[in-house]
Amino acid sequence: DAGVIQSPRHEVTEMGQEVTLRCKPISGHDYLFWYRQTMMRGLELLIYFNNNVPIDDSGMPEDRFSAKMPNASFSTLKIQPSEPRDSAVYFCASSPKALRGGSPYQPQHFGDGTRLSIL
Amino acid sequence: GIQVEQSPPDLILQEGANSTLRCNFSDSVNNLQWFHQNPWGQLINLFYIPSGTKQNGRLSATTVATERYSLLYISSSQTTDSGVYFCAVEIGDMRFGAGTRLTVKP
Numbered sequence: 001d002a003g004v005i006q007s008p009r010h011e012v013t014e015m016g017q018e019v020t021l022r023c024k025p026i027s028g029h030d031y032l033f034w035y036r037q038t039m040m041r042g043l044e045l046l047i048y049f050n051n052n053v054p055i056d057d058s059g060m061p062e063d064r065f066s067a068k069m070p071n072a073s074f075s076t077l078k079i080q081p082s083e084p085r086d087s088a089v090y091f092c093a094s095s096p097k098a099l100r101g102g103s104p105y106q107p108q109h110f111g112d113g114t115r116l117s118i119l
Numbered sequence: 120g121i122q123v124e125q126s127p128p129d130l131i132l133q134e135g136a137n138s139t140l141r142c143n144f145s146d147s148v149n150n151l152q153w154f155h156q157n158p159w160g161q162l163i164n165l166f167y168i169p170s171g172t173k174q175n176g177r178l179s180a181t182t183v184a185t186e187r188y189s190l191l192y193i194s195s196s197q198t199t200d201s202g203v204y205f206c207a208v209e210i211g212d213m214r215f216g217a218g219t220r221l222t223v224k225p
Binding site: 042043044045056058059089091093103105106107108109110112113 | 149215
């Protein structure tokens, strides 16, 4: 089975440009998560979706960031306008339907990440 | 907010040695997970362990929720165990520790 697929793997762009990161979750998974990893702040949860609906976006750093999930097989994370401090590795993860009372966070399957550099 | 502290920050082992990684958290949590990030940056979910003990091959984990800590044991370490090990706690959202960087030398 294909895992979580992220694109692009690497992106280098100049500050002020719009950046779009893409994610295809594992088929049949109900939850989709976006994470960011930097040396300074480590791993941070940005937002997660349940059945395409955003549930918790408290980790989204500011209005320049937006995430959408138009259908069960596709999600985007957009940064507009981008800034050098947005440089990071962005991971997408998905997980199956939670058992009654169970956690949406397990087991999470991660994509290989997008390494973003804003110059 | 909740603090998640991992120790040691760095660990160097000879192949075949055993090790224990620790994760302390400052408040009650709903769940706890352990992840491995390999040297190529890939993240793998190792354990979902809100309490008790689980084992998977040479790895096992124990969480004592009442005392707010979790331990990850690696036995007979191999070079492929190298990488960074993260614990993450769930308190509505997910909070990650800073990780333990493990290097296993042949």
